[in-house]
Amino acid sequence: MISPEKPTRTRFTRRILLLWSLLLSAVLPFCLNATASASELVIYSGRKESAIKPVVELFERQTGIKVALKVGKTSGLANEILQERQRPRADIFIATEAGVDEILAREGLLESYVSAAVRAMATEYKSSSGLWTGISGRARVIIYNKDLVRGGDIPNSIFDLTDARWKGKIAIAGTRERTTLAWLSALVETMGEAKAKAYIDKLLENGLKVLPDNSDVWRGVGSGEFAVGLTNSPNYHLALEAKLPVGVVYPDQGPKGMGVLVNPNTVAIVKGTKNLDQAKRFVNFLLSKPSQELLVHHAFEIPLLPGIDPGQVRPLSGFKALQISQERLADLENKTIALFPGL
Amino acid sequence: MTSGGVRNVELGGLGMLWRSQTVGLGLPAALGTALIILLTASPLANLLTSALAGGPKAFAILANSSMLSLIAQTMLLATLATLWAMILGLPPAWILTRTDLPGRRILQTMGVLPLAIPPYIGAFTYITLLGPVGWVNTTYRAMGADGPIVNVYGLWGGALVLGLFTYPYILLIVGSALKGSDPALEEAAKAAGLGPVGIFLRVTFPLLRPSLLAGALLVFLYALSDFGAVSLLRVNTFTTEIFHQLNTRFDQRSAAILSAILILLTAAVLIAQRKSLGRRSFVQRRSGARPATIYPLGRWKVPALCCSYLVLSGSVFLPVALLLYQTGSPLSLLYTLVSGHRYLWNSLWTAAVAATAASGLGLFAAYLAQRRKGPVGLLLTSTTQLGYAVPGTVLGLSLILLYNAYLPWIYGTAAMVILGYLLRFLPQAVQGSTAALAQVNPNLEEAARSLGRSTWQALREVTVPLIRPGIAAGWMLVFISSMKELAATLLLRPAGFDTLPVRIWIASIEVDNTGAAATSLILIAITALPLFLISRLDATVSQLN
Numbered sequence: 059m060i061s062p063e064k065p066t067r068t069r070f071t072r073r074i075l076l077l078w079s080l081l082l083s084a085v086l087p088f089c090l091n092a093t094a095s096a097s098e099l100v101i102y103s104g105r106k107e108s109a110i111k112p113v114v115e116l117f118e119r120q121t122g123i124k125v126a127l128k129v130g131k132t133s134g135l136a137n138e139i140l141q142e143r144q145r146p147r148a149d150i151f152i153a154t155e156a157g158v159d160e161i162l163a164r165e166g167l168l169e170s171y172v173s174a175a176v177r178a179m180a181t182e183y184k185s186s187s188g189l190w191t192g193i194s195g196r197a198r199v200i201i202y203n204k205d206l207v208r209g210g211d212i213p214n215s216i217f218d219l220t221d222a223r224w225k226g227k228i229a230i231a232g233t234r235e236r237t238t239l240a241w242l243s244a245l246v247e248t249m250g251e252a253k254a255k256a257y258i259d260k261l262l263e264n265g266l267k268v269l270p271d272n273s274d275v276w277r278g279v280g281s282g283e284f285a286v287g288l289t290n291s292p293n294y295h296l297a298l299e300a301k302l303p304v305g306v307v308y309p310d311q312g313p314k315g316m317g318v319l320v321n322p323n324t325v326a327i328v329k330g331t332k333n334l335d336q337a338k339r340f341v342n343f344l345l346s347k348p349s350q351e352l353l354v355h356h357a358f359e360i361p362l363l364p365g366i367d368p369g370q371v372r373p374l375s376g377f378k379a380l381q382i383s384q385e386r387l388a389d390l391e392n393k394t395i396a397l398f399p400g401l
Numbered sequence: 402m403t404s405g406g407v408r409n410v411e412l413g414g415l416g417m418l419w420r421s422q423t424v425g426l427g428l429p430a431a432l433g434t435a436l437i438i439l440l441t442a443s444p445l446a447n448l449l450t451s452a453l454a455g456g457p458k459a460f461a462i463l464a465n466s467s468m469l470s471l472i473a474q475t476m477l478l479a480t481l482a483t484l485w486a487m488i489l490g491l492p493p494a495w496i497l498t499r500t501d502l503p504g505r506r507i508l509q510t511m512g513v514l515p516l517a518i519p520p521y522i523g524a525f526t527y528i529t530l531l532g533p534v535g536w537v538n539t540t541y542r543a544m545g546a547d548g549p550i551v552n553v554y555g556l557w558g559g560a561l562v563l564g565l566f567t568y569p570y571i572l573l574i575v576g577s578a579l580k581g582s583d584p585a586l587e588e589a590a591k592a593a594g595l596g597p598v599g600i601f602l603r604v605t606f607p608l609l610r611p612s613l614l615a616g617a618l619l620v621f622l623y624a625l626s627d628f629g630a631v632s633l634l635r636v637n638t639f640t641t642e643i644f645h646q647l648n649t650r651f652d653q654r655s656a657a658i659l660s661a662i663l664i665l666l667t668a669a670v671l672i673a674q675r676k677s678l679g680r681r682s683f684v685q686r687r688s689g690a691r692p693a694t695i696y697p698l699g700r701w702k703v704p705a706l707c708c709s710y711l712v713l714s715g716s717v718f719l720p721v722a723l724l725l726y727q728t729g730s731p732l733s734l735l736y737t738l739v740s741g742h743r744y745l746w747n748s749l750w751t752a753a754v755a756a757t758a759a760s761g762l763g764l765f766a767a768y769l770a771q772r773r774k775g776p777v778g779l780l781l782t783s784t785t786q787l788g789y790a791v792p793g794t795v796l797g798l799s800l801i802l803l804y805n806a807y808l809p810w811i812y813g814t815a816a817m818v819i820l821g822y823l824l825r826f827l828p829q830a831v832q833g834s835t836a837a838l839a840q841v842n843p844n845l846e847e848a849a850r851s852l853g854r855s856t857w858q859a860l861r862e863v864t865v866p867l868i869r870p871g872i873a874a875g876w877m878l879v880f881i882s883s884m885k886e887l888a889a890t891l892l893l894r895p896a897g898f899d900t901l902p903v904r905i906w907i908a909s910i911e912v913d914n915t916g917a918a919a920t921s922l923i924l925i926a927i928t929a930l931p932l933f934l935i936s937r938l939d940a941t942v943s944q945l946n
Binding site: 098100101102106107108126127128129130131133134136137138140141142144145147148161233234236269270273277278281282283296300395 | 532533534632635645647648649650651653798801802805806809812813891892894895896897907910911912913
């Protein structure tokens with residue numbers, strides 16, 4: 059049985075192709091099933107899942123609106139929103155830092171919405187044009203290892219850290235963590251470019267260790283790899299929860315001290331959302347008392363609205379905060395990155 | 402048969418290839434080729450053109466003085482990891498297939514298990530053990546010493562971890578070649594008076610070179626594109642820098658330029674591999690060959706056993722033991738399994754579909770490239786290798802750009818995740834099929850045809866049975882890689898659709914050690930299963946021979 063060469067050869071490839079397309083068509087229904095339906099509210103959240111999920115579930119129960127939640131890192135999700143600008147997939151963007159919202163806002167990717175509850179919030183923690191709203195805050199604090207740092211040695215100011223006794227013992231997350239970037243920009247704004255640069259250079263000369271992210275900082279300090287760390291207030295509580303021997307300082311509180319930068323966690327509605335009404339309901343819900351308290355208590359964050367029980371964390375009224383607008387910090391961003399190449 | 406004989410046989414085969422080339426490309430073959438090229442090349446082409454549209458400004462990042470050291474560091478890391486993987490993989494490959502080591506069937510099965518452990522999980526293990534405040538250093542300090550004795554962070558730690566969890570690529574591919582090679586060659590050498598070492602160096606090793614290179618290439622390219630382990634171990638490489646440019650600086654242009662350099666680096670490596678193999682890439686694999694010669698180990702038995710278990714300890718026992726310890730109780734494992742069954746299912750079916758699709762496409766591409774040399778075959782193999790060069794983050798973003806804009810009905814579905822796996826791991830399927838096909842002399846098909854079989858029958862009756870283990874191995878590699886994939890999945894998953902690695906990642910940023918450990922164990926157990934099945938299948942194949 060001899061058949062001509064060409065047809066059989068093509069028949070072979072044809073069979074492979076046929077098999078392949080059969081397989082694809084068999085699988086496609088599965089894939090389409092897994093997609094979010096149009097009526098679902100799609101939330102991209104940079105907040106930890108353990109913090110945001112209880113709130114989302116409460117929202118689903120109370121309103122009957124279905125939510126598809128995508129948890130990730132704030133800047134990664136912001137990047138997705140940038141890439142998806144032609145056809146937005148997210149309705150809501152929850153960020154751990156406002157600078158990212160400013161980037162998206164300047165690209166025209168956010169929808170303006172001012173919830174009634176927001177009127178009671180200080181201007182530093184919300185967008186002046188209503189493009190994003192703070193939901194809770196994180197203070198920029200110093201944490202220290204109680205086994206390594208005792209009594210009178212505890213630093214009271216960020217400027218104490220240039221002291222020789224801290225040489226090689228300080229950790230900070232690099233500017234890849236946007237809260238560090240915001241903090242540096244705040245230094246540039248309050249101290250002026252030259253002084254801020256001189257201060258950071260001194261820290262670097264003092265062996266400042268730049269780590270990839272904030273969790274490296276609190277774990278490193280907690281485990282004794284470093285004596286002190288510059289990081290965000292919830293990390294102090296996380297370290298305590300992990301039973302690590304850490305203490306916290308809200309630095310520069312004296313009458314002439316600059317105070318502590320508070321970075322707001324934020325919520326924003328993505329421009330082009332097909333579910334604008336539901337999205338607005340979600341923003342209102344997020345700023346309501348039950349979800350505010352859920353958030354504050356789960357993630358140890360500072361309430362930005364009055365009348366919310368702060369739980370274990372120090373409330374805004376309990377320390378001197380640095381007053382600076384997020385729009386101003388965003389303006390400084392590129393300059394800050396260029397100014398501190400070592401971070 | 403001498404190597405000269407092999408070459409002569411091949412020259413005869415070339416004549417036949419030339420003839421078959423004159424037949425021309427059939428329509429299905431052309432369509433298939435176009436489909437593969439469109440699938441693999443278009444996302445990256447789209448990313449690059451969108452980046453380059455900005456003009457010369459796009460290249461600003463190259464002026465950065467740290468760029469050269471970044472390239473050097475990345476290449477050094479990949480080289481060190483590959484050398485380390487060869488040290489770990491080559492001797493066991495020979496010992497486990499060619500000696501009378503007791504329990505070598507079990508060892509063969511366990512030797513490939515590190516492939517079930519994603520390097521980022523391995524990195525966690527070694528940070529816990531060898532980090533600045535890891536167990537080793539803490540013990541060392543507790544003994545009164547000052548300062549850390551080891552530090553796993555940095556280049557050496559990166560190479561250590563990457564090598565430990567990728568050496569099975571070499572073990573698998575070289576082991577399979579050792580099983581399949583013709584004992585007649587070694588018998589001839591023995592008759593000529595060579596000892597086991599001489600036989601290995603003069604006969605076995607030269608025949609193994611293609612498979613060793615193929616395995617080393619897998620490790621090297623994996624190390625080039627790894628993101629999870631290197632970022633945990635604080636090694637700055639191209640992938641971490643690309644990630645940084647994209648996800649914290651939002652600078653798509655710089656990221657695209659860096660990606661292009663990474664692709665060029667990879668292309669250079671692939672070309673070097675092809676050059677070094679030259680035309681002598683055929684190792685004849687006879688149908689119905691006798692099983693390979695087994696050498697008695699004698700007094701080397703105990704040292705060989707110790708070494709085998711030492712390698713396994715570092716790459717399997719230690720990580721698994723640590724994960725079991727961190728999981729705490731079987732109850733928490735069960736809880737994770739029950740509450741996370743949805744993620745397990747998501748991982749399973751997407752990886753299975755991707756592996757099957759990649760095997761089909763891979764066989765098609767490999768066959769076409771092998772049997773029809775020329776520009777089309779070259780184009781096909783080059784584009785299917787693209788996945789090697791591209792870190793998950795870049796692939797994910799390029800897919801987002803392309804599909805969200807042009808095929809929005811696919812975008813936002815799990816099909817995107819599958820597509821990501823497919824493109825990233827297609828090279829493994831192609832590699833598997835190519836390595837297997839390279840061992841089959843086209844003359845065998847020709848002979849079958851001269852005996853009255855049609856081309857299709859010759860393929861089905863001669864070639865396919867011979868390459869089935871290679872295809873199965875390719876399927877398995879793609880399945881396992883897909884099960885472990887993290888970077889692209891993070892980007893491509895639709896909202897609400899998480900896989901096991903994504904859950905491990907989320908648990909780890911939540912500092913939920915128990916959850917991360919339990920999910921890791923489930924992932925390892927699931928990926929160990931196909932590894933186990935395949936090593937059994939391989940055994941049955943060699944028994945049938």
